[in-house]
Amino acid sequence: MSDGSASRAAAVRAVAGVIGRGQSLETALADPNVDPADRAFVQALAFGALRFGHRLKLVVGQLATRKWDALTPELQALLLVGLYQLEYAETAEHAAVSATVEAARRVGEARAAGFVNACLRRFQREREALLAVADASVGGRTSHPAWIVDALEQDWHDQAERVLAANNAHPPLTLRANLARTTTEALAAELAEAGHETHAVPFAPAALDLGRPTDVRALQAFVEGRCSVQDAAAQLAVPLLDARPGMRVLDACAAPGGKTGHLLESVPGLAEVVALDVDPLRAGRIRDNLARLGLAANVVVGDALDPTAGGPGLFDRILLDAPCSGTGVIRRHPDIKWLRRPRDVSTLADRQKRLLAVLWERLAPGGRLVYATCSILRAENRAVVRAFLAATPEAAEVTESASLAVAGLPPLPAARGPGLTLLPGVAGTDGFYYACLERRQH
Ligand SMILES: C[S@@+](CC[C@H](N)C(=O)[O-])C[C@H]1O[C@@H](n2cnc3c(N)ncnc32)[C@H](O)[C@@H]1O
Structure with missing residues (x-):
């Protein structure tokens, strides 16, 4: 009979892959050796350990004599997975401790098994005092790195705490x-x-x-192409784009094709849809997704910074769903808390500005470009669009009128524009940003 250590070891390897080797959680979890019967449990442990790991790391700081950075990624992950089970999961505590200690042997940390056992048992005895110390800071209490707390407090003031809490909630499957x-x-x-x-x-x-x-x-409905998985906030891109039959549309950062599919499903009779992505593997996923949905687009592998990518001619509509920090989707991707670094934000913002400038030149007079990110940081959103508007007199920002045309959309927070930000947890959606920009006719 299984002692549960194989599933704990699989979760530990995945968590170590993220925190020690910088892998995405999706990649780190793709271990073909995991027993399919254990997959959901392994996933829940790894997600939970990463989601609450910044709080638990402060507990580890009190339990270990060595500094966090001096521990191997496997040992860090063993402690996070063990503490996560004790504090948050429904697993029986004695089983959680013994299976995690046994998992230490499976992940090459046999010599640390006694240490893991001692840490977990001490947590059982001194839980309240250890957590009180961890919870003394906002980052500890809400389990986020300090730089994300600072950035959200700077951008969202009294709404920051709500966002930090929403980032730890289980997202709906939409x-x-x-x-x-x-x-x-x-x-x-x-x-x-x-x-x-x-x-x-x-x-x-x-x-x-x-x-x-x-x-x-x-789900048969999924397999047979009658539905896709997409958060409700992401489902706003297509109504805001407002494409009409006969138009040429460029989806400039299209993979894996969520919004391309939505566009083709909602607007029949488009003249052409070019779905561009720089990553050939991800572009393959656009093809797979469209095939499952029974839809067709001109899928092109190319760099949107190349003004000829996707072929010649101007487009009536352009969707720029830009690569971003993903700070709006932390509830779905808790690995973002571990993988993103503060300096990434300015690097991303530079790339977003360049993408917007190049793609704007491909927009027909009277046409609309929708700039979107799943970030909620102003540096990647409002600041990008403000700088663009200041440098581009022929651009008009029309997000407010475009969003009024979307029935049921909660009102825009006034004076926070340009653009529209949905904060995670406020309307039950992921965090998302949209700005609708039109090219004046003359
Ligand atoms: C936020 S994702 C797009 C999600 C997609 N629109 C959807 O709804 O499924 C950003 C995409 O931009 C692509 N990308 C990044 N830089 C790019 C560039 N310079 N040119 C084209 N695509 C790029 C990435 O490969 C990634 O697939």
Whole structure:
């Protein structure tokens, strides 16, 4: 019979991959040796340990005589996975301790097994005092690195705490009905028949939140292309783009094709959709996703900074869903807390500015470009768009009127523009930023 140490060891390897080797959690979890029956548990342990790891790391600081950085990534991960189970998971505590200690042997840390055992047992005895010390700072209490706390407090003042809390919540699994093949109501009925309760989302007519998380690959509606997975905030890109039949559209950073698919499902009769991405592997995922949905676009591998990528001619609509810090989607990707560095933000902002400037030149007079990120940092959003507007007299910012056309959208926070920011947890969505920019005719 399994002693549970194999699943703990798999979670420890994944967490060590993120915190020690800079891998994304998705990559770190893709271990073919994990027993399929254990996958969901391994995933829950790794997500939880990373989500609450900045708080637990402050506990480790009190338990270990060596500094955090002097511990191997495996030992760091063993302690985070062990403490996570004791403080947050529903696992029986004695099983959590013994399986994690046993996991130390499986991940090459046999010599540290006694130390792991001692740390976890001391936490059981002195939990309150140890956590009180960790919780003395906002970063500890909300389990975020200090630089993210500082950046959110600077940008969002009294809303920062709410965002920090939302970043640790379990996100809903939101589906998007493929309106070219079904209706939202018919999809809800199909899912109900399969035993899944769903909830509509006020401003995203094709969206359905699933009451309980599930593996979508097991849903017939997903396999047969009647739905995709997409947060409701991301489902705003297409209505804000407002493409019409006959138009040429460039989706400039398109992979894995979530918004390309939504566009093609919602607006039949477009003249052309070019789905561009610089990453060939990710561009392959656009093709796969469109094939599953029964849709077609001109998928091109190329650099959006190259003004000829995707072919000649101007576009009536351009979507720039720019590479960003992902600070709006931390609840889905807790590895962002560990992988992002403060200096990344200015590097990303420079790239975002360059992408916006180059793509603007490809927009037809009277056309609209939507600049989007899943960041909630002003340096990547408002500051990028402000600098662009200051340098581009022929650009008009039309986010407010564009968003008024989206039924049910909560009102824009006044005086925070240009652009529209959805904060995580406020409307139940991921954090997202949109700015709609039109090229004046003359
Ligand atoms: C936020 S993701 C796009 C998500 C996508 N729009 C969706 O809804 O599924 C950003 C994408 O930009 C791509 N990218 C980054 N730099 C790029 C560039 N210079 N040219 C084209 N694509 C780029 C990345 O490979 C990544 O796939």
